[in-house]
Amino acid sequence: MTDPATGQIRPVMVVTDNGPAFKSIAFARFFAAHPELKHVRTRKKSPHTYGVRARAFGSLKYERLYREEIPDGPTLALHAHAYRAEFNTQRPHEGIAMNRPIEVYLGQADPTTPSFPRPETLPPS
Numbered sequence: 001m002t003d004p005a006t007g008q009i010r011p012v013m014v015v016t017d018n019g020p021a022f023k024s025i026a027f028a029r030f031f032a033a034h035p036e037l038k039h040v041r042t043r044k045k046s047p048h049t050y051g052v053r054a055r056a057f058g059s060l061k062y063e064r065l066y067r068e069e070i071p072d073g074p075t076l077a078l079h080a081h082a083y084r085a086e087f088n089t090q091r092p093h094e095g096i097a098m099n100r101p102i103e104v105y106l107g108q109a110d111p112t113t114p115s116f117p118r119p120e121t122l123p124p125s
Contacts, residue, residue: 011035014037015040015042063083064082
């Protein structure tokens with residue numbers, strides 16, 4: 001969290017929805033007392049954003065973390081980092097036409113790669 005070159009604290013972003021618990025004064029006080037944390041709420045009326053993050057954490061837990069005993073925080077961080085690297089650079093994703101997120105981000109995605117149609121877009125039988 002501390003930049004080795006400058007010594008400045010780089011805050012860890014904590015993303016939450018707009019629930020009342022996350023708008024409370026006590027919650028705001030907690031973040032004010034911890035400069036290493038920064039609170040960010042998703043936009044109003046956009047539950048999909050939070051759902052995407054919740055699903056990603058669910059995948060991390062079931063595909064990586066629940067499969068073995070993790071003894072401490074540094075080991076947990078190593079597992080999470082390895083999963084994030086695999087998720088973004090190695091695994092093709094159906095939602096982005098079987099491309100990898102890094103390819104989409106860098107503009108190298110193949111738009112001709114076939115994608116599976118979603119059930120709501122299939123013609124009626």
